[in-house]
Every structure is written in C-alpha cells, then in structure tokens.
Amino acid sequence: MSTPGQPRALAPGLTPTAWAIPRGLIVLLAAAGGVVAIGGMKVSSGLLGPLFLALMLTIAVQPIQTIVQRRGKPAWVGMALALIAALAIVIGMIGMLVVSAAQLATELPQYTDRVDDLLAVARDRLAELGVDQTQIQNLLSEIDIGKLVGVIQDALRGLLGIFSNLFFVLALLLFLAFDGMSIGRKLDIIARERPEIAYALNAFADGTRKYLIVSTVFGLIVAVFDGAALWLLGVPLPLLWALLSFITNYIPNIGFVIGLLPPALLALLDGGPWLMLWVIVLYSVINFVIQSIIQPKFVGDAVGLSVTMTFLSLVFWSWVIGALGAILAVPLTLLVKALLLDIDPTTRWVNTLISAKAHDPEPVPGSPVAGEEPASSVD
Structure with a gap:
C-alpha cells in the first residue's frame, strides 16, 4: 500500500493518462475570452482606429522599402520614400474631403427656393390623397435646408476633428517606417524559428x-x-x-x-x-x-x-x-x-x-505540413 502523500502505484501494464479539459469547456472559455476582447476593442475604438489605419498604410507602402533595399540603396532612403508616400495618402485624402465638403456647404443654400417648391408639390400631392393638413404640416416641417446645411457644417467640424488624431497617425507612421527597415530580417528569423x-x-x-x-x-x-x-x-x-x-x-x-x-x-x-x-x-x-x-x-x-x-x-x-x-x-x-x-x-x-472558393490549405515551408523537417524552436 502507498503511504499518505505519495502517488498510488499503477497496476502492471497501465500507463498514466493526461488530464484534459473537456472540449465544450474550451469552446465556452474561448467564447468568453472573445466577448471580453471585443468589449475592450469597442471601448478603445478611438485608439484602435488610428492604429489600424497606420498599420494598413504601412503595409501598403512597405514594398517601397523592399525595392529600395534590393537595389542596394541605404535603408533610410526606402524608409523616407515609404513615409512620404503614406503621408501623401493621408494628407491628400483629408484635404480633398475638407475642400469638397466646404464646396457642398456653400452650394446647398442656393437651393432653398427649390426645396420650398418641392415641398409645396409634395403638400399638394398629399392633400389630394386625403392626408390631413395637420399631419402634412408636421411631416414637412421637419424638412429644412437650413438644417441640412447645419448637418454639413457639423460634418466639416468632424472632418477637422480628424486632425486631432492625425498627429497620432503621423507619429505611428514614422515609428512603423523605422521598424520597416528591419522587418524583413526579423521575418526571416521568425521563419526559421516559428514557420x-x-x-x-x-x-x-x-x-x-x-x-x-x-x-x-x-x-x-x-x-x-x-x-x-x-x-x-x-x-x-x-x-x-x-x-x-x-x-x-x-x-x-x-x-x-x-x-x-x-x-x-x-x-x-x-x-x-x-x-x-x-x-x-x-x-x-x-x-x-x-x-x-x-x-x-x-x-x-x-x-x-x-x-x-x-x-x-x-x-x-x-x-x-x-x-x-x-x-x-x-x-x-x-x-x-x-x-x-x-x-x-x-x-x-x-x-x-x-x-470565396474551395481550395486545399497551403503548406507552410519549413513545417511538417510541407513535408519538411520542422525548424528548431526556442521556447
């Protein structure tokens, strides 16, 4: 007999079995973790939005750095060109939006009379259909070109408010561009250790x-x-x-x-x-x-x-x-x-x-899936 505090001896021919979490519990825990992660992302959306935007722009212009380095140019040249391209995309897009929205805000007030004519026609058509005048008045009183102009002006202020996050995006683009100079070598190391x-x-x-x-x-x-x-x-x-x-x-x-x-x-x-x-x-x-x-x-x-x-x-x-x-x-x-x-x-x-279409999973070079010996790993 085994003494207290010591593991019980197994019968001859039996092997110890590993304790495993039930699959249903794993699914439940994963779902709970997903809910917590989604809630955290929603709460921090003001931070994650510009972060993801900067990441997408960096990925889009990263080939510029790769091409420059392959041609034997200094890494900082590729970094500078990629950063300029990303900044041109951001500033150019925001500039066009602000200018276009400003033109629209100045154009809409010219259609005040036209809106009144359309409302008069709508009022007559509704009256012909037997709609009560009070209901017509309540319905059409909500339509005002001045309110529409106010909405446009609010949109303009919202676009200008993007500039408060623009400095954050620009800083991220700068730092990511610096990291982009060595990202190729980092991925090569990761490919050897963790394909x-x-x-x-x-x-x-x-x-x-x-x-x-x-x-x-x-x-x-x-x-x-x-x-x-x-x-x-x-x-x-x-x-x-x-x-x-x-x-x-x-x-x-x-x-x-x-x-x-x-x-x-x-x-x-x-x-x-x-x-x-x-x-x-x-x-x-x-x-x-x-x-x-x-x-x-x-x-x-x-x-x-x-x-x-x-x-x-x-x-x-x-x-x-x-x-x-x-x-x-x-x-x-x-x-x-x-x-x-x-x-x-x-x-x-x-x-x-x-x-979008059925296809076999692609094998990963350097992994058992590809039929090769797995690379050595460091825990």
Missing part, C-alpha cells in the same frame, strides 16, 4: 496589399465613370461625388448605396425627379456591373473571403470601431484570420469554409 507564425504574418500582409490594390483600381474606375456620368447629366459638383464613390468603394457591399444618396438628392434639388432617376439608373448600372459582378471575384481571389464573410466583417467592425471600421473591415478580418486560423495548422481548414 507557422511567419506564414500567418506574410499571409496577412500579402492579402492586405492585394485587397488595397484591387479596391483602389476598381475605385478609380468607378469614380471616373460616375464622375463622367454626373458631368454629362449636369449634376453639380461631379468631382466631389466621384471622390465619394472612390472612398466608399473600400466599404464592402453597401458602399455603392452610401455613394449614391448625396448626388441623387442634389440631382433632385437641381433638376427634379427625372434627373434624380437618371442618376440612380446610371449609378446602378455602373456600380452593379463593376462592384457587384467584376470586383467581388477579384477581391475573393485576392483575400480568400466569401461575400457573406465580407458583409459580416463590415457589420461587425462598423459596430466595434465605427466608420473607420467599415473602411478597414476586410484588412481587420484578415488580421484576425491570420492570428486565429493561419497561425495553427489544426485550424487552417476553416479557411476553406470562409473563402
């Missing part, structure tokens, strides 16, 4: 760059066609609406609707219902063909996400981070996919379910 982690990080970076390239190219195409159509129809501020089409192209699934509403409303004020109808028809044809038929195929092939996953990503990240989360929904989903799925061969099969 799975290197694979996940490279998959995230490559997918993000492909998504940004595809969205930018198709955004420019859509902006050119939309701007040309509005110019031919005589809708005011066609360049502003073309810029809006370009920006909303980064918002999956519903970006087209967001880009359509302002020019359609301005067309109604400027030329009446028929001009608004033409804007809706042309926008629908252009954007449906490009954004709903052609672009999703290229995006799905580039990032490995199905249309359903893309839409759910949009809803989720918009709720967590806000408007910036809608623009960065796909890159953020790629980051989560890299950290939770691509990093572990046992969970990489989930990519087949969430991707």
